[in-house]
Amino acid sequence: MKKIIALVLALLLIMIGCVACATPDDVADDTSETTTTPDNDNNDGDSKEKPVLKMATNAYFQPYEFYKDGKIVGIDAEIAAAIAEYMGYELEIVDMEFDSIITAVKEGSVDFGMAGMTVTEKRLLEIDFSNSYATGVQSIIVPANSPITSVDDLYADGANYKIGVQRGTTGDIYATDDFGSENVTTYDNGNGAVLALLGGDVDCVIIDNEPAKALVNANEGLAILDTSYADEDYAICIKKGNSALLEKINEAIVALTADGTIDEIVAKYIPAE
Ligand code: ARG
Numbered sequence: 001m002k003k004i005i006a007l008v009l010a011l012l013l014i015m016i017g018c019v020a021c022a023t024p025d026d027v028a029d030d031t032s033e034t035t036t037t038p039d040n041d042n043n044d045g046d047s048k049e050k051p052v053l054k055m056a057t058n059a060y061f062q063p064y065e066f067y068k069d070g071k072i073v074g075i076d077a078e079i080a081a082a083i084a085e086y087m088g089y090e091l092e093i094v095d096m097e098f099d100s101i102i103t104a105v106k107e108g109s110v111d112f113g114m115a116g117m118t119v120t121e122k123r124l125l126e127i128d129f130s131n132s133y134a135t136g137v138q139s140i141i142v143p144a145n146s147p148i149t150s151v152d153d154l155y156a157d158g159a160n161y162k163i164g165v166q167r168g169t170t171g172d173i174y175a176t177d178d179f180g181s182e183n184v185t186t187y188d189n190g191n192g193a194v195l196a197l198l199g200g201d202v203d204c205v206i207i208d209n210e211p212a213k214a215l216v217n218a219n220e221g222l223a224i225l226d227t228s229y230a231d232e233d234y235a236i237c238i239k240k241g242n243s244a245l246l247e248k249i250n251e252a253i254v255a256l257t258a259d260g261t262i263d264e265i266v267a268k269y270i271p272a273e
Contacts (some may be wrong), residue, residue: 064211075266099168101237127239128243137230143198146204157186157223166190167186
């Protein structure tokens with residue numbers, strides 16, 4: 001009989017114990033779903049509570065932003081993640097057409113745009129730019145046996161070459177200014193332009209130098225001209241008037257430059273030659 005009483009007691013104690021240990025979790029789960037308890041000490045509450053910073057990009061621009069195993073990676077993706085972390089935010093990347101990024105930033109559907117985007121006077125009329133975090137060069141891709149051997153050939157008397165570009169990029173804008181829209185064909189991204197080059201639809205492609213290298217490496221029979229078409233600065237674009245965000249991002253860029261983070265990220269994707 002004593003044994004039975006002891007057993008019942010033991011069972012009771014276990015049950016009470018279970019109820020006791022189940023309660024905090026239930027409460028934590030409840031509080032994590034309500035906004036009334038911002039300082040709940042739920043373990044996974046911290047990451048859930050982090051505010052989100054939304055970045056717009058166009059992820060067909062290796063090594064700045066591209067898909068790897070279904071995830072957007074690259075120089076911009078990593079620098080943006082470091083900036084967000086510095087600011088205490090979680091980064092969310094939204095992939096879109098390159099020529100939609102400035103509109104998305106202006107409308108406020110994203111917090112900023114980062115896409116190997118060149119600072120230009122015209123863009124500055126629409127949006128603000130952060131400090132520059134990298135430089136870029138517009139290069140020219142040609143078939144290996146092309147009659148075009150330097151940038152000057154494009155301007156030669158009687159030259160009437162067809163040029164492929166990514167829509168809305170500086171390559172598109174400059175080439176249209178210099179050679180007329182009738183000689184410039186726009187594509188959704190650099191891959192599309194290079195496919196057109198391989199198919200003989202255009203005579204050359206004007207695109208940023210690092211993506212040009214990635215495209216030439218991935219496709220046989222192409223070369224990059226030694227002479228470049230334009231030198232540029234890349235920066236992050238932010239809605240005009242959002243000076244609090246602009247200042248924070250600039251502060252992060254200064255800190256991440258000083259501690260070597262930005263150089264490290266760039267070197268990871270663009271190994272020194
Ligand atoms: N630097 C060029 C520009 O600002 C091209 C950028 C294209 N970027 C991209 N992620 N597709 O116009």
